[in-house]
Amino acid sequence: MPQPRYVLLITTDQQRFDSLPSYGADFAITPNLDRLAAQGVVFDRCYVPAPVCAPTRASIMSGQFPSAHGVIDNVSWLQPGIPKWTDAARAAGYRTAAIGKMHFAPWDLMEGFEERITCEDKRHFYIPDDHAQFMKEHGIDRPHPKDVPGYFESCGAPDFPFAPELHPDAFIAERSAAWIEQNAAESFALWVSFVGPHDPYDPPAQYSQLYADTGIPAPIPAPDDPARAPSYRAQSAVQPGVENSVFRVDATAATPQQIAQWRRHYFGSITLIDEGIGRIMDSLNRAGILEQTLIIFTSDHGDALGDHGMVFKSFFYEPMVHVPLIVRDGHHRGRRAALTGTLDVVAYLHELFGQTPDSPVQGRSIGPLLQDKDAAINDYVFSEMRDRVMVFDGRYKYIHAQDGQHELYDLANDHYELHNIVDDQPLQPQIGELRAALIAHQMESTKLHGERRRTVAYAPRLQMEQEYRKERQH
Numbered sequence: 001m002p003q004p005r006y007v008l009l010i011t012t013d014q015q016r017f018d019s020l021p022s023y024g025a026d027f028a029i030t031p032n033l034d035r036l037a038a039q040g041v042v043f044d045r046c047y048v049p050a051p052v053c054a055p056t057r058a059s060i061m062s063g064q065f066p067s068a069h070g071v072i073d074n075v076s077w078l079q080p081g082i083p084k085w086t087d088a089a090r091a092a093g094y095r096t097a098a099i100g101k102m103h104f105a106p107w108d109l110m111e112g113f114e115e116r117i118t119c120e121d122k123r124h125f126y127i128p129d130d131h132a133q134f135m136k137e138h139g140i141d142r143p144h145p146k147d148v149p150g151y152f153e154s155c156g157a158p159d160f161p162f163a164p165e166l167h168p169d170a171f172i173a174e175r176s177a178a179w180i181e182q183n184a185a186e187s188f189a190l191w192v193s194f195v196g197p198h199d200p201y202d203p204p205a206q207y208s209q210l211y212a213d214t215g216i217p218a219p220i221p222a223p224d225d226p227a228r229a230p231s232y233r234a235q236s237a238v239q240p241g242v243e244n245s246v247f248r249v250d251a252t253a254a255t256p257q258q259i260a261q262w263r264r265h266y267f268g269s270i271t272l273i274d275e276g277i278g279r280i281m282d283s284l285n286r287a288g289i290l291e292q293t294l295i296i297f298t299s300d301h302g303d304a305l306g307d308h309g310m311v312f313k314s315f316f317y318e319p320m321v322h323v324p325l326i327v328r329d330g331h332h333r334g335r336r337a338a339l340t341g342t343l344d345v346v347a348y349l350h351e352l353f354g355q356t357p358d359s360p361v362q363g364r365s366i367g368p369l370l371q372d373k374d375a376a377i378n379d380y381v382f383s384e385m386r387d388r389v390m391v392f393d394g395r396y397k398y399i400h401a402q403d404g405q406h407e408l409y410d411l412a413n414d415h416y417e418l419h420n421i422v423d424d425q426p427l428q429p430q431i432g433e434l435r436a437a438l439i440a441h442q443m444e445s446t447k448l449h450g451e452r453r454r455t456v457a458y459a460p461r462l463q464m465e466q467e468y469r470k471e472r473q474h
Helices: 031-039 053-062 085-091 130-137 168-182 205-211 230-238 256-286 342-353 367-371 425-452 460-473
Strands: 006-013 041-047 095-100 115-118 188-197 293-299 322-328 334-341 381-384 388-392 396-401 406-410
Touching: 006 256, 006 342, 031 256, 031 293, 031 322, 041 367, 041 381, 053 085, 053 342, 085 095, 085 342, 095 168, 115 130, 115 168, 130 168, 168 188, 168 256, 188 256, 205 256, 230 396, 230 406, 293 342, 334 342, 334 367, 334 381, 388 425, 396 425, 406 425
Parallel strands: 006 188, 006 293, 041 334, 095 115, 095 188
Antiparallel strands: 041 322, 293 322, 381 388, 388 396, 396 406
């Protein structure tokens, strides 16, 4: 396939699949993403390797699942030396840059990027990133979320209290557009990573007001029988946010009115980001490189927004694990129903750059799907957390937790995943097949994880083995 001169990866943070008109949310105001979808390929079934930030971002960098690369929560990061797509891009002659939230640890790692413009998590007000410096230039110390008016009253969905152009997502868009115009003379691979619509749900008021009367759907109800909903019980038991110094609210105790405000602000944040994507597209056009640029849009994971009586992420219901994926390559259009995952995008990048990484990428390139709308690359997709895993075959979704609890949903007949049918006797053979696929997947990841950590106790042993192999070859 032809190698594009420019590669632009755009990601949002915590954006569920059904948040755009191209995925059924007709009330969402996103003209620029609508245009991108009309001019490109919309992937209907893209799933993330982990429904939480840092593990998926580590997977985007490495091309491997969390169980292989070892980042299984938000407080760890990749070990040095793991090959990344940025290495492949640079080897192919691309200038690499990252603008926005990366979630690296430490936060200012370069990870193969030649340039970074930093704007980390909205709750990480204490990080002296480029956005913090930008705010200081305007006489503002970036506040702790708790100090933003309306934060506690809304349970985490206040209005942004400063001028709209100071919002982190506006900053990311402006800096991205400027960077593109300044660097259009050479091939580049640029990752633009917005911090929204991740909580706190805090767009400037003018954006959330757009959704005052737009018919945003009410949340999917909490389960009638919690005994049949292990994921719901697991999240209810931990009260996410209460013990966290940058949250300080119990999101699971949010009222229906607060959740309705979350949803208005969530979509307001998406509209703000869409405006930023419009500015970025305009900058490509002004620089005369739009038609030479491969654009990939996706998100690191979704957000429950009160669905199933749950909040945020970390579980495997569709709103948390299923994300949008749109690819504009200038050659292909339409929709693709094939099962895909975030790691398939990483495999595609390596394919475009023409580089074979030292450590295998676990995804399968989406290239064939772009060229053939009826092609398939995966029989299953997988997603992982520290204490639970998921496998999905396109109809049945099986979830297994460390404590032995498990769930099965038939998405063909139960689109909203209301009925856990894991104990249905006629489905036990199907469950056996899903478990077998899950075991094979975990064995592959375990092998990769082990190979990455291989070492020797005494270096001369390596030379002994090399000399012995040479002897045997003669």
